[in-house]
Amino acid sequence: MKLATKPVTLGMIVGNRGFFPAHLAESGRKIMLQVLEAQGFRVIALSPEETLYGSVVSHADSHKCADLFKRHREEIDGIVVTLPNFGEERAIADALRWAGLDVPVLIQAFPDDPMRMSVANRRDSFCGKMSACNNLRQYGIKYSLTSLHTVDPESEAFRQDLARFAGVCRVVRGFKHARIGVIGARPTAFNTVRFSEKLLERSGISVETLDLSEVFGRIDRLDNEAAAVKAKLGQIDEYIQTAGIPQASLLRMAKFGAVVDDWMMETELTASAIQCWTAMEEYYGVVPCTLMSIMSDGLLPSACETDIAGTVAMMALAYASGKPSAIVDWNNNYGDDPDKAIVFHCSNLPKSIFVEEGDVQKAGGLIAPDDIPVMDFQEIIAGAVGKENTFGTVVGRVKADPFTYLRVSTDDLNGRIVAYVGEGTLTNDPIKTFGGYGVVHVPQLQKLLTYICENGFEHHVAMNLSQTAPAVNEALNKYMGWSTYWHQA
DSSP states (O other): OOTTTSOOEEEEEEBOOTTSOHHHHHHHHHHHHHHHHHTTOEEEEOOTTTSGGGOBOSHHHHHHHHHHHHHTTTTOOEEEEEESSSOOHHHHHHHHHHHOOOOOEEEEEOOOOTTOOSTTTOOOHHHHHHHHHHHHHHHTOOOEEOSSSSOOTTSHHHHHHHHHHHHHHHHHHHHHTOEEEEESOOOTTOGGGOOOHHHHHHTTOEEEEEOHHHHHHHHHTSOTTOHHHHHHHHHHHHHSOOTTOOHHHHHHHHHHHHHHHHHHHHTTOSEEEEOOSSHHHHHTSSOSHHHHHHHHHTTOOEEETTOHHHHHHHHHHHHHHSSOEEEEEEEEEOTTOTTEEEEEESSOOOGGGBOOHHHHHHTTTSSOGGGSOEEEEOHHHHHHHOGGGOEEEEEEEBOSOEEEEEEEEEETTTTEEEEEEEEEEEEOOOOOOSSEEEEEEOTTHHHHHHHHHHTTOOSEEEEESSOOHHHHHHIIIIISOOEEEEEOO
16 A cells, blocks of 8 residues: 555553543543544554553553554554643653654643633643643653644544644655665756765665666567556556557557566565656657656656655655645746746646646636647657657646645755745646646745755755645654755745
8 A cells, every 4th residue: 555545543642640530531532532533543542441541640551551552563653642631741751752653743632611620620731731742852752733732622623733643644654664766867967856865764765776778678578568568558548648649659658667667566666766868768769757647646756857855755745645746847937926936847747736627617718728638749858859759748737726845855065854845826827838837826936936046955846736834844844854944925
């Protein structure tokens, strides 16, 4: 199962303090379990048979909780600490430290009812949350907070908190043992996409390499009638309109795709980056863009121009949202509007982010039928290597939707990984060009562009039709330890 879509499993710790009303721990546990399970989470927690109401109060309770979590180490993606009353802060911190899972932790505190503040019903979770956080800070345990200091688990606000936290968990989980394949060398003229493999490895991200000569050699040994080739031809035909594309070019694409699929399965890779110019065109006669588009659309992100750091950004967005990501250029101004720009690539964008027939009808003439994606040739490179050698791009317009953008970069000079993230909107503003394209509106865009240039970020940026900047920012900054700028208006 792809990591981006695998359900999230949460450990749960129910805080309790002995001289506060214990019945609140009992009812609070039941409510939180119901909420988590209703939202699709699998939950691992102490039972009322193991500790009082399944809560954590004593030294022994902490050991029981830690042992439970350790037994499920490979399953637990994050932990929710719920405080139905003040909670025993040391017991909570000990349970987390002794479990040693190194996963995101969310702290939630129940709100009090001002009309029910008697000794028998008073929670004081408002105060207890501060004590719990203080202890986690002392222990060096990273944690996340709800948007409101105290929040009813059955409220919409908490459901949104859970959605964000699930995104955080998926990003952190996804990068724990991530393996990215890079096919071919960096395009000689593109210093921009250089990266530090060692810095990525420090964060748990491994890179496997395959030279284009090895790919071409495997293709030479692959029969045109092989089952894998025929299956790939069928997949391409179902995926995109190929009218006017020579059959010989489609066959080359299918054989390339079959070899790449086999290598990625063999080496357990979940993402890739490919040298897409100009060796592919000159020595093999097609571009790999459609094949990369298919992979990205299937939540196996694939970046062009061997942009491994760009692939990492695509992965983060896909993990957070469960939707396909694309790599585009911050490409051009849009007239004299300082908060709009054109995004573009040649392209290998996943099909699901492009406009569909219904989008054309709803746009009221602002976008045209030929904005719907089709396979075509690569107009830029064709000038150097010939049109006949560049079939395989996916051209069309990106749909007008809210989106999140992210760039990850290895800052080799300072030995760290850095990033920026933010949200904007794709528009239906008129544009006529080639490749994969769209017009974006980003609040305070000029400030963002200044930040990009002053900090030496690449012109490539990953984008995803979701609003997941808060989750991505928290995952990268807090849990991955990557210095991340969150651009907000």
